[in-house]
Amino acid sequence: MAKKKAAVSIRECVACGCCIKVCPRNTITVPNGIHAVINRELCIGCGKCVKECPASIISLEVTE
Amino acid sequence: MKRKKKWYDYLWIASLTYLILGFFNILFAWLGLFCFFIPLAIAVIKGNKAYCNKYCGRGQLFSLVGGRFGLSRKKDIPGWIRSGYFRYGFLIFFFVMFFLMLWNTWLVFAGAKNLGAVVTLLWTFKLPWHWAYHGTLFSDGVAQFAFGFYSVMLTSTVLGFLTMALFKPRSWCVYCPMGTMTQLICKAKNVTTSQKQ
Ligand code: SF4
Ligand code: SF4
Ligand code: SF4
Numbered sequence: 466m467a468k469k470k471a472a473v474s475i476r477e478c479v480a481c482g483c484c485i486k487v488c489p490r491n492t493i494t495v496p497n498g499i500h501a502v503i504n505r506e507l508c509i510g511c512g513k514c515v516k517e518c519p520a521s522i523i524s525l526e527v528t529e
Numbered sequence: 530m531k532r533k534k535k536w537y538d539y540l541w542i543a544s545l546t547y548l549i550l551g552f553f554n555i556l557f558a559w560l561g562l563f564c565f566f567i568p569l570a571i572a573v574i575k576g577n578k579a580y581c582n583k584y585c586g587r588g589q590l591f592s593l594v595g596g597r598f599g600l601s602r603k604k605d606i607p608g609w610i611r612s613g614y615f616r617y618g619f620l621i622f623f624f625v626m627f628f629l630m631l632w633n634t635w636l637v638f639a640g641a642k643n644l645g646a647v648v649t650l651l652w653t654f655k656l657p658w659h660w661a662y663h664g665t666l667f668s669d670g671v672a673q674f675a676f677g678f679y680s681v682m683l684t685s686t687v688l689g690f691l692t693m694a695l696f697k698p699r700s701w702c703v704y705c706p707m708g709t710m711t712q713l714i715c716k717a718k719n720v721t722t723s724q725k726q
Contacts, residue, residue, distance in 0.1 A: 481705075
């Protein structure tokens with residue numbers, strides 16, 4: 466079955482961290498304040514971060 | 530599964546209180562310096578954006594009003610606002626205006642200018658604000674700085690609420706000068722530390 470995972474457009478990320486707070490699985494961090502990083506192993510593709518991101522630069526990508 | 534609320538999830542109350550206090554006594558505007566120095570200090574010392582990511586009360590206020598209270602269209606922000614040109618351009622503009630404000634304060638300190646008891650919104654509109662001025666113990670410059678600083682804070686709040694309503698709740702974070710600057714510092718720090726290794 467095709468699974469969806471969140472992916473950040475790193476170059477455009479403003480590192481505000483709005484996505485961190487909404488993720489139900491706590492999979493997002495902003496290491497060194499540069500851009501968000503999503504732990505794809507844990508991401509369930511719920512899309513909450515996609516909706517929240519003020520710059521709208523997270524998308525759900527189909528994996529497998 | 531909901532994340533447990535921490536003490537810092539309530540810092541929006543402090544941000545709101547700040548704006549209200551400035552309405553009654555302008556000298557409270559000085560407290561806003563915390564919102565300047567804390568994020569910078571965290572970025573410079575720790576090299577991260579924990580201020581934005583956790584503590585920023587203003588961001589929380591926008592999330593609350595735009596998200597919980599639904600006063601936001603929740604539409605995508607136009608591409609040009611999140612472009613580097615606009616973000617860095619706005620940062621520079623913001624700083625130029627900030628230094629003009631400091632210069633103005635200096636003139637009042639030096640006695641070359643009289644105190645203007647006004648709050649300037651969006652760098653243009655002068656709002657009467659004399660009721661919040663009850664005199665200062667020191668120089669009029671102390672009050673002039675307060676008026677100037679409060680103008681900066683109020684202007685950014687108004688812009689923030691505007692883009693909150695038009696786009697996503699925390700749209701302000703995309704072009705917030707503090708956010709842009711702390712990210713720049715973090716990027717610069719990262720370059721220098723990775724060179725050392
Ligand atoms: S899609 Fe859901 S689980 Fe995945 S990172 Fe975003 S908020 Fe977290
Ligand atoms: S909300 Fe968007 S811009 Fe902000 S840190 Fe997350 S991915 Fe980056
Ligand atoms: S970008 Fe600005 S408003 Fe947003 S969390 Fe950071 S300091 Fe606060």
